[in-house]
Structures are given as C-alpha cells and as structure tokens.
Amino acid sequence: MDDPVEQGEGAQDPDGDRRRRNHPRHSASAGAAARFVRNLVLIAVIGCVAFLAAGLAYGDPRLVGLLEFRVGGGDPADRSAGSGQTGQAETTGQAAQPGVQPGAAGRAADAPPPGLEESDSPLGTPEPPAERSDSYKFLAVNADGTPVGYSPCRPLHYVVNADLAPEGAAGLVHDAIKTVSRATGIRFINDGATDEQPSEHRAPYQPGTYGDRWAPLLVAWTNPDVAPKLKGQIIGTGGSTHYSYGDGPKTFVTGSLELDAPQIAEELDRPDGAAYATAVILHELGHVMGLEHVDDPVQLMYPEIGAPDGLASGDLNGLQELGKAQCRKDL
Numbered sequence: 480m481d482d483p484v485e486q487g488e489g490a491q492d493p494d495g496d497r498r499r500r501n502h503p504r505h506s507a508s509a510g511a512a513a514r515f516v517r518n519l520v521l522i523a524v525i526g527c528v529a530f531l532a533a534g535l536a537y538g539d540p541r542l543v544g545l546l547e548f549r550v551g552g553g554d555p556a557d558r559s560a561g562s563g564q565t566g567q568a569e570t571t572g573q574a575a576q577p578g579v580q581p582g583a584a585g586r587a588a589d590a591p592p593p594g595l596e597e598s599d600s601p602l603g604t605p606e607p608p609a610e611r612s613d614s615y616k617f618l619a620v621n622a623d624g625t626p627v628g629y630s631p632c633r634p635l636h637y638v639v640n641a642d643l644a645p646e647g648a649a650g651l652v653h654d655a656i657k658t659v660s661r662a663t664g665i666r667f668i669n670d671g672a673t674d675e676q677p678s679e680h681r682a683p684y685q686p687g688t689y690g691d692r693w694a695p696l697l698v699a700w701t702n703p704d705v706a707p708k709l710k711g712q713i714i715g716t717g718g719s720t721h722y723s724y725g726d727g728p729k730t731f732v733t734g735s736l737e738l739d740a741p742q743i744a745e746e747l748d749r750p751d752g753a754a755y756a757t758a759v760i761l762h763e764l765g766h767v768m769g770l771e772h773v774d775d776p777v778q779l780m781y782p783e784i785g786a787p788d789g790l791a792s793g794d795l796n797g798l799q800e801l802g803k804a805q806c807r808k809d810l
C-alpha cells in the first residue's frame with residue numbers, strides 16, 4: 480500500500496498529514512509539476528479519508544479484537560430492539576462496545592422507528608457499467624460476504640452546509656451525487672440547507688434537528704478550524720455510520736462528507752479545478768457509499784491519483800454492487 484497514512488493501519492503518523500505543499504498557487508504553466516503536486520495533494524486527501532475509513536472498519540466488532548490500533552474514541556450508543564436483540568450504532572472512528580439497554584416497547588431511545596420510507600424493493604436500478612471490472616474493494620462486508628451499504632429500498636436524504644462554499648462550487652456536490660445515484664441506483668433526496676456543523680462524533684439520530692428519522696447525510700463545506708482533520712493538506716473527509724443488531728448484518732444509516740472550502744477554492748482557480756474538485760467529491764462519496772481504496776491506479780479509489788476522468792470501471796462496478804445491499808425494514 481502506498482498510502483503513507485493508511486499504511487500501518489493507524490493513520491497514526493500525524494506527519495503524513497501535515498506536509499506542506501509548495502507548488503505555485505497561481506501558475507498554470509508547469510503541467511507535469513502541477514500534476515505531481517496534484518497527486519501529492521490527493522495523497523494527503525486520501526490519507527485522511529483512509530483515516531476515517533479505517534476508523535469505520537475498526538468499529539466492526541469482528542475487527543476490533545484483531546487490530547491493534549483504534550482511531551479516535553467515542554461513546555457508542557447501544558439499544559435493544561423489539562426482538563430483544565442487541566443493537567449498536569457505530570460511527571466512523573468509534574470503537575464498538577456491544578451492550579444492552581432496555582428499550583421501550585420495541586422502540587429504542589437512540590433510533591427512529593424502523594423501516595421509515597422503506598419499500599419492498601429497490602427504488603432504483605444501478606446503471607450497468609460499460610465494462611466489467613473487479614478492481615474495487617469494500618470498506619466492510621457482512622458475514623455472508625455482501626458489502627455493507629445503504630438500503631436501496633429507501634431514499635438517502637442529504638443536507639448541505641454551504642455557508643463556506645466557494646463561489647460556483649455548490650453545484651459540484653449535487654452533480655457528483657447524481658453520478659453516484661446513477662451508479663448505485665440509490666435515490667438521493669436533497670433536503671436543502673443546514674447549519675449543522677461537522678463533528679467527529681455526529682449522532683446518527685438527531686430528532687431535535689431532523690425529526691424522527693435517521694439524520695440525513697451531511698455534506699459540509701467547512702475548514703480546519705471547525706473540522707480539525709482537515710488541517711494541513713487534507714482537503715476532504717468522509718464516512719458513514721452503520722447499524723446492526725448484534726452480529727446481524729450491518730447497514731449504513733447516515734454519513735458525512737467534509738470539504739475544505741478554502742483549499743477547494745484555491746483549486747477552483749486552476750484551469751481544471753472543477754474537474755479536480757469533482758474527483759475529490761466523488762472519491763469521498765465513494766467512501767461514504769462503502770468503497771475502500773484499491774491498488775489499481777486507473778480507479779478513482781486509488782489512493783494516489785486524482786483521476787480527473789471521474790469514476791472508472793472498477794469504481795462503477797463496486798458502486799453497482801453496493802446498490803444491491805439488502806433492504807432493511809428493521810432499521
């Protein structure tokens with residue numbers, strides 16, 4: 480693995496996040512040099528993504544016992560379901576600590592009523608990739624080998640905190656989400672603006688803010704002061720929270736994507752800035768949906784290259800598989 484941050488599984492090396500980039504910020508003359516620097520930037524970008532992604536994996540109760548490092552700390556929420564089984568919510572960067580808390584009449588205090596907006600069948604159909612490729616990996620898989628993803632039988636709501644969004648950048652997020660929606664078949668619903676700020680310990684259920692449902696996917700244009708993981712070269716982070724009953728199958732219920740608005744504003748000043756920013760957003764959305772890095776440099780999920788061409792065959796095949804995740808009326 481060439482990702483300096485992901486290597487060692489700890490993302491524990493803070494130096495890897497803090498190399499300064501020294502390219503001329505207002506010069507578009509040196510194509511090769513610019514691309515090299517671009518790649519350096521993306522290494523850092525993806526390093527941080529790996530940080531969160533790894534945290535998600537470490538939250539897996541099947542993994543925490545096997546891995547030495549954990550990313551961050553947390554206070555996982557436990558609940559009991561109507562069946563009496565144990566449930567647990569795990570957020571990126573948090574360690575899982577299974578437990579039981581008595582719930583009231585089949586309804587846990589830290590979760591919305593199950594099955595909201597859940598249909599009997601997937602709401603959409605993934606657009607078949609132009610070519611087959613197995614050049615993709617999942618952040619987490621269930622015991623039966625199926626990838627952990629979002630239920631395709633309910634819409635995935637999202638909100639955007641665009642207070643700091645660079646001029647002309649807001650549309651990039653919506654376009655990228657449309658692209659991912661086509662690739663997965665997942666139906667996204669734009670719930671509009673939010674003033675919610677990103678948090679490493681974001682609660683997946685926030686009835687006071689979003690009503691009696693799982694919190695929507697949060698897309699936040701922010702900065703390192705608000706989101707410390709964006710310090711240094713890091714330009715974006717992303718991840719999702721999965722939920723399960725005991726050792727049962729996991730399904731993502733919400734997620735977040737943080738974009739470093741000042742850095743992206745600089746990138747957008749470059750000739751192909753929009754394509755680069757889009758590649759970053761798509762890469763992060765790939766993680767949100769459940770894709771892990773791959774060693775294939777052609778793919779957008781490769782840790783070191785910001786493929787300006789967008790999603791490649793492996794990315795698309797992986798997203799298609801994620802769109803086949805099982806429906807969850809019980810969540």
Ligand SMILES: [Zn+2]
Pocket residue numbers: 524525526528529762766772782
């Ligand atoms: Zn990544």
